[in-house]
Structures are given as C-alpha cells and as structure tokens.
Amino acid sequence: MANTAFTLGTAPTLLAATQAQLETATSVATYSSPGQQQSHPGHPKAWAEYNFASGPTRIVILAAYNVASGTFNGTGDYDIVWDTDFSSTSYCVVGSSGGTGVAAATESSFGTQALSTTDAQIYLARLGDVATDSAFTNPSINSIVAYGDQA
C-alpha cells in the first residue's frame, strides 16, 4: 500500500490519533503517538515479571507496564492488579512461570482463574509426577501479559 501524503502546515492539518481512532484501527490519516499507541486493539495493555518474597509472603514486581501491584491470596493463588483498568472482563491473559534448576515434575503451569476489570486472579500449579501430586506453588520466575480494551 502506498504512503499517505501529508502537507505540513496546510489543510488537512497533521493530527495525532485519538484513543477512539486507535481503538477503531482503521484511520490512515492520523498518526499514532507514544501517549496513545497502546490503545490499538492489537497492542498489549499490560505485562509484568514478578516473584515472591516471604515474611509475610508477598508479590514483588520486578518489571512491568500498566501493573499497579500484586495481591497474595495463598500459595499459587494471587491477583495481578492493573493500573489502567479494562473496560470489561472480556480480555485475554497469557503467562508462564518457572525456576532455575527445577526438575520437570516441578515445572509449573499458569492458570487464569478469574478476570475482573481491575485485576486478574492467577493460579500456579506444579505439574506433578508418579511420586508427588500436582500442587499449587510459588515459582521464582513469573511473567504475565494482557490484551484487551481499556476504559
């Protein structure tokens, strides 16, 4: 597809896309800006890397975008709280976890337990094997990414 030509300083004036235009994702007559490009429907809305600390057990956010905090509900059960909320509970969360030097049976599976506009509740369970049942766990390396529409 050819580029859209803009003549600077003449009509039509060069315009930054609004949140609505980015969410519609059809305009080729406006520009995406750093303050709004995340509003595009294909753009991730939040992500985080985190682990756990004890005394009492809590979630430590190591790096993140649009994540306000983590809430520890119990072993392998926690909430990741968004900074800017989602507009509905219909959004997508993906994640992975693990830890250095663990055996295959103690690798963990990332489960999405509940989604609310303000946070996502996550379950983490180790895989289990012949000798040991699967069980909720707190892995040392955890990542989460969320996609959807924000308010």
Place this chain on the structure above:
Amino acid sequence: MANTAFSTAIGGNTAAASQAEMETATSTSVFSTPGLQQNHPGHPKAWCHFNGTGTIAIVASYNTSSLNDNGAGNYDVVWDTDFSSANYAVTGNAQGASGNADLEVSVGLEVLATTDAQILVANLGDGTQASAFVDSAIICVSAFGDQ
C-alpha cells in the same frame, strides 16, 4: 479527546518521537514511527516461533537472532537487540502429543538474561508416568521489557 495538531512539524522541526519519548509514553504531540514504535513500554520486544525437534530452527520471529539446544526440552532463545536488565517478562506455549492429555506440555522459564532467555518444555505426566523434559515441534515465546 480531540485530536492534537502537530504544529511543531511545521518549519522543518521533526515531530517523530525519539526512543526516550517512546519509552516515556506520555506525549501526544509527537508521532510513533515504524523504526521506533517498539520502544513503547507496552510493545512486545521480541517473539519467536521455533521447531525444537531435531536440528532446532526458527520458523518465524521478531528480534530473535538464534537458538541454542541445551538438551531435551531445554533451549536458549537469543535476542538480537538485548534487554537493558534481566528483569523482563517472557511467556510461552508449546505443542504436546496429539490426543494425550498426559503428554500435553508446559513452557517453563529457567533463566532470564539480558542476551537470551532459557526455557524448558515439560510434559504433564500422570499417576503412572513421570513428567519429563521433551522436545516440541511448535514452541512460541514472546518477550516484554526495556531494551
């Protein structure tokens, strides 16, 4: 919210966002460009779909330079442009054995370094068969963070 007019673009001043402006992610008076839009903090920094069986190979990718095969189900995904620290996020999924829940797989995060991510693929196992690290023909990972 009304559109913002780019008056700064008139008269030869650039209105393209710099890497720093993209990383700050607040300005609506400069515009993202294809060469720098990935510097927005919410933008994926890398992804890779690779075949982890036999001679492992990248099928499709963005900002992934190579792979290392460390053993069964154990891989390094090497980034092209490195991350600025080891604190970044990686998510992944992989193909398990067809029609066998016990042999479905989970992608685990082993080590995150600025230059690469080590991941492990393990099948689930059950009451009679231990879970184990296994190679997978379809492994997909994505990475988010600061470069």
